[in-house]
Every structure is written in structure tokens, then in C-alpha cells.
Amino acid sequence: MSDNAVRIEEVNTENWYDCCLLEISKEQRNYIEPNSISIAQSKFETTLKPYAIYFEDKVVGFLMFNAVKEELDGYWIYRIMIDKHFQGKGIGKAATKLMLLEIAKLPDANKVVVGYHPENKGAHHLYASLGFIDNGNRFGKEMAVIKNLTE
Template sequence: MVVLVPVTSVNWREVTRVRAAEHQRRWVADVTYYLCLSAYDGLWRSCAVQDEDSATVGHVMWAVDPEDDSHWIGGLVIDAAHQGKGFGRATVLALMTLWEHEEPSLSGTPYAQAALSVAPDNRGALGLYRSLGFVETGELSDDEVVLRRGRPAQAPLRGSG
């Protein structure tokens, strides 16, 4: 349902047009802030979220925590005009699928666990992440609750075991 495309010098302007719904702006930064983190912080990687017609409908970024090697999701913003269509859920699943198939070639770190943080009063986001198997850990990141989800166990190969 979505394709994640790295933000580059070619597509960054499209990504800066992504705007959260008005009521969500207290929980997310402007996408330009996330793009700056990705460009200058040295940790985060920004992706444009595109629909099946290659239209940019959102932004997400990810990083690997050097302390515990968990793969973090951040800066997930679906444009207000495209919300309610399953793009948020599809983005999280696409990111975990990317890690499943491309790691450790992308970051140098095998994918074992996904993590993210959410404002405790952001009920919509908490509901989405819980429905995807993320569990609150009791950790805090700034003023946000941390949720984690382990990588699903791999099915054994036929004939092995």
C-alpha cells in the first residue's frame, strides 16, 4: 500500500509539503525539523511515504540506537489530506519489512527490535502502535512513553530441525 523512498535532493521539497492535521501538531514537529535531524544529526534517516501512484503522503524517519541496537521509528507524519486511509499502519509495517529484508546492510546492525516513543495523551498513535504489537516498557524518552516490539521469530526452514 505504501513505498518508502529515501529523501534526496530530488524529492525533499515534496516531503516538506506534508502537514499533520491541526489537532496533531502538538505531538509532532514540522517535517522540515525531521529532515534537518536526518541531514545534520548523523543518526536518523528520512523517508518519503508514497502511495501506489507515487504521490508523497507522509514522512517517517528511522535510526538504530547505538546503546542497545534497537531500530527506532520517529517523525511519522501522514499528511492531513491522506489520513484515515491506513497509511500510518502501512508505513510502520513497511519500515519493519525493510529492516527484515535489508538489515544489516542498511545500518550495519541486525534488526532484532523496533522501538518508538509517543506522547502519553496521543491516544490515536498509542492505539495504532499497540494494535501492531508494540508494548509499553515503562521507559520514558523525554516526556514520551517508549513502546517496543521484538522482531517476529523466523519460521524454520523445511527439512531443518
């Protein structure tokens, strides 16, 4: 798969419903909210930026990050998911790289943080492969890993 086949586009009137129809595997359901909840959340918490993930011309995933800094003095990734039929193809990694480029455009973007359940092996593998480091930060049931953008 070519990274060029993957693109992200802000959620809009053309793609929001497709994002809501995406499905995760049964094993992942304990780790992530439905995309419809995330899209609704972004309408009330307007600093949250939801994006559709496209593979070629098809919506195959969803991601969302906060455009203001939060805990650990970083910009937080709130969601990233790939439809169960498109997982394991490198789409999530390519989309996360594109998201990091968007976050890097924000003011004083030095750190990106993401929290996930320690048993979510897919998330752990993805973020470790992109250089996120576990410094032992914990928020409730989630671990938070950090990527420094200035290194």
C-alpha cells in the same frame, strides 16, 4: 486500500520539498516536529534515515528512523506522519510495516522502539495494532513502546 499502493523512498532531491509541504491536523501539532526540521536533523545526524511515503505516485507522508541502536538496545523510529488529507486510510500502517522491513535489514535488529506522547491516541492505536508493547519505559514526557522483531 491495497498495501501495494503504498511505498517508501529515501528522501532525495526529487521529494524533499513535497515532504516539507505536508500538513498534520491541528490536534497533532503538539506531538510532532515539522518534516523540514526532521530532514535538516538527518543532514547533521547522518545515522537518521528519512523517507517519503507515497500513496500511488503522490508523496503523502514522511518517516524517519535511526540506523544505529540507542536506548533499550533497539532501533528507534523518530518520525512518522501522514498528511491530514490522507489520514484514516491505512497508509500510516502500511508505511510502518515497510519501515519495519527496512529496519529488520540492519545489524542485530531484534527490537524497534518508538516514543510518543501518551495523549497521542493515533500513535497509540497504530503501534498497538502492529504489536508494539508498553513495558512502562518513559523518557521525559514520552512513553516508549517496543516491538520484538525476532518473535
